[in-house]
Structure formats: C-alpha cells, structure tokens
Amino acid sequence: MNQKRQLWATGLLLIQGAEMRKGLCVALCLFLISCICGAQESPEWRACNQKAKSRAEVYACAADEAKRDDTELNRVYKQLLLKIEKDAVAVSKVKAFERSWIAYRDSYIAAMYPAENKAEYGSSYPTEVCLIGARLTRQQTEALRELMKELEKDVD
Numbered sequence: 001m002n003q004k005r006q007l008w009a010t011g012l013l014l015i016q017g018a019e020m021r022k023g024l025c026v027a028l029c030l031f032l033i034s035c036i037c038g039a040q041e042s043p044e045w046r047a048c049n050q051k052a053k054s055r056a057e058v059y060a061c062a063a064d065e066a067k068r069d070d071t072e073l074n075r076v077y078k079q080l081l082l083k084i085e086k087d088a089v090a091v092s093k094v095k096a097f098e099r100s101w102i103a104y105r106d107s108y109i110a111a112m113y114p115a116e117n118k119a120e121y122g123s124s125y126p127t128e129v130c131l132i133g134a135r136l137t138r139q140q141t142e143a144l145r146e147l148m149k150e151l152e153k154d155v156d
Contacts, residue, residue, distance in 0.1 A: 041134075042068065044064070045061060045065040048060075048061035048064065048065075055123050055124070059126050059127045062126075062127040062130035062134070063130050065130065066131070066133050069134045069137040070134075073137050073140055073141045076141050076144045077144055080094060080147065081094065081095075083148060101140050101143075105133065105137070109129055109132055109133060109136075113128075113129070
C-alpha cells in the first residue's frame with residue numbers, strides 16, 4: 001500500500017512539473033507576443049504615450065495612431081486600385097476584399113468587447129479599441145501590399 005502511495009505521489013509530482021513547464025512556456029509565448037505586438041506601434045505612438053499625463057491624452061495618442069494607420073491603408077489601397085484599374089474584375093474583387101475586411105475588423109472588435117454596456121470595460125476601453133483597430137489596419141495594409149506584389153508578378 002505504501003508503495004502505491006509513493007508511485008501516486010511521484011506521478012503527481014511529475015504531472016505538476018509538466019504543468020509548471022507548460023505554464024512557463026505559455027507565459028513566455030505571451031510575453032514574446034506582447035513584445036512583438038508592442039513593437040508594431042509607431043515611434044509617434046510611443047513618444048506621445050510617454051508624454052501623456054491623463055487618460056484623455058493617452059486616448060488622443062491612440063486615436064492619432066489609428067488615424068495614421070488608416071491614412072496609410074487608404075494610400076496603399078488607392079495605389080493598388082490604380083495599378084489594376086484596367087482590369088474591372090480585379091478592381092471588383094479588391095473592393096469586395098476591402099469591404100469584407102472592414103466587416104471583419106468591426107466584428108472582431110465587437111467580439112473582443114461583447115457587452116452591451118461598454119462602461120463595463122473601464123476607462124481604457126476607447127483607447128484599447130483604437131489600438132486594436134490600428135493593429136488590424138496595419139495587418140490589412142500589409143496584406144494589400146502583398147496583394148499588390150502578387151498582382152504585379154502576374155502583369156510581368
């Protein structure tokens with residue numbers, strides 16, 4: 001009976017050790033992801049955020065970040081449309097892609113913050129929404145750049 005208890009205790013320690021290692025791996029991955037995501041924010045955002053002294057100022061920094069990213073997205077989108085303007089099918093598909101992305105972005109943010117009463121998320125909610133939108137916009141801008149490169153290959 002004593003031997004069974006020792007085996008059980010040894011097995012439990014092994015499981016706990018494995019769980020701890022797994023937990024540490026997850027924590028490390030989350031840390032690395034947060035570093036990568038943070039690195040995507042612009043130097044303008046970081047400088048503005050460091051100077052901000054109130055929640056309203058931080059929100060203004062985030063809103064400016066979102067506006068900068070949206071401006072860049074629109075520039076790349078227009079550039080892409082100009083490159084394919086002679087191909088009506090391609091123009092139609094790119095426009096449909098962009099409309100779908102806008103729906104995706106809005107749905108993603110709604111899913112991140114599903115409560116009807118957004119006050120539940122606290123005073124940082126508007127700032128977080130701006131930053132999530134900015135991150136998604138940067139990703140879409142990159143996707144449009146990649147699409148433009150692929151379409152340029154097809155023309156060559």
